[in-house]
Amino acid sequence: MRAMVLRETGCIADDCHRLALEKWPEPACGVDDVVLRVAACGVCHTELDEIEGRTPPPRLPIIPGHQVVGTVVAAGRNVKTVDIGERVGVAWIFSACGECSWCRSGQENLCPSFRATGRDDNGGYADYMAARAAFVHPIPDELDDAVAAAPLLCAGSVGYRSLFLSELTDGQPLGFMGFGASAHLVLQLARRQFPNSQFYVFARGEAERAFALELGADWAGDIAAPAPEKLKAIIDTTPAWTPVVAAMGNLQPGGRLVINAIRKEDADKTALLQIDYARDLWMEKEIKSVANVTREDVGDFLQWAARVQIVPDVTTYDIADANTALADLKAGRTRGAKVLTFLP
Secondary structure (H helix, E strand, C coil), X not given: CEEEEECCCXXXXXXXXXXXXXXXXXXXXCCCEEEEEEEEEEECHHHHHHHCXXXXXXXXXXXXXXXXXXXXXXXCCCCCCCCCCCEEEECCEEECCCCCHHHHCCCHHHCCCCEEECCCECCCCECEEEEEHHHEEECCCCCCCHHHHHHHHCHHHHXXXXXXXXXXXXXXXXXXXXXXXXXXXXXXXXXXXXXXXXXXXXCCCHHHHHHHHHXXXXXXXXXXXXXXXXXXXXXXXXXXXXXXXXXXXXXXXXXXXXXXXXXXXXXXXXXXXHCCHHHHHCCCCEEEXXXXXXXXXXXXXXXXXXXXXXXXXXXXXXXXXXXXXXXXXXXXXXXXXXXEECCC
């Protein structure tokens, strides 16, 4: 099979490609596993964090990719819940132990044995991939386009978790720092869940701000701009530290900043020295990080997306052009989500 393989971590740029298109053995099917014929795989900023070494894979080589939609072509002898020919998705959560206190309390995203798809185990930048049957997700019939469904598995699902962690109630104002793959999906969901709320988007580029207004944001401004009103919650999806400081200054007393990122880049970490306690942190403001996702997050968001027709804006790339997709993502050249397709 074809696979885009990471053999060495390092920078991603137009002239600095890290993934190589290789012939790779098709995955074996363990007794508790299924094997998928991949139809589409979303490209996520977390892959930049993996490839550039901020959250490096524990072993190399590895096949990235954790927003995978495909058809089951093989199932292990212990598998009773997934059928051959079924269309399923695989998300960031590849597996968790199921036995620790975190798993037993419904917080498998915090499991010490959490394994991530495409980082700890081979992912979906390939024609086929193996996955734990207990951790794959049926794709609702309403989501009949594999390309459109792929970003829902991480950009959408982790965004859904971020919205939950914001503790927003209807009528309270919500902000978004950055407006990429995740935020453009969460805005669509939030507008339906909280019809009486106002939504404010902070983004560096004029195109991103225009896109946010197109999708129903009430206001869009620069990262450093003051919002028209103080906000109950802000979801930060950027890779940088400067927006964290800007966000804290836009919160109401008791407001919450939810950071939806696996890692932050080091380039502007000195921005944190600009935090002023009285202005930015006092009055019981708080910062909450998002750590991974649970299976429940993914399943619930897929059902929401099917029910209220949440539609991602997608740019597609052939599997062989994965490096281009990653460079475009890093440079912010295209709006919405990026998805690899797998034509023969």
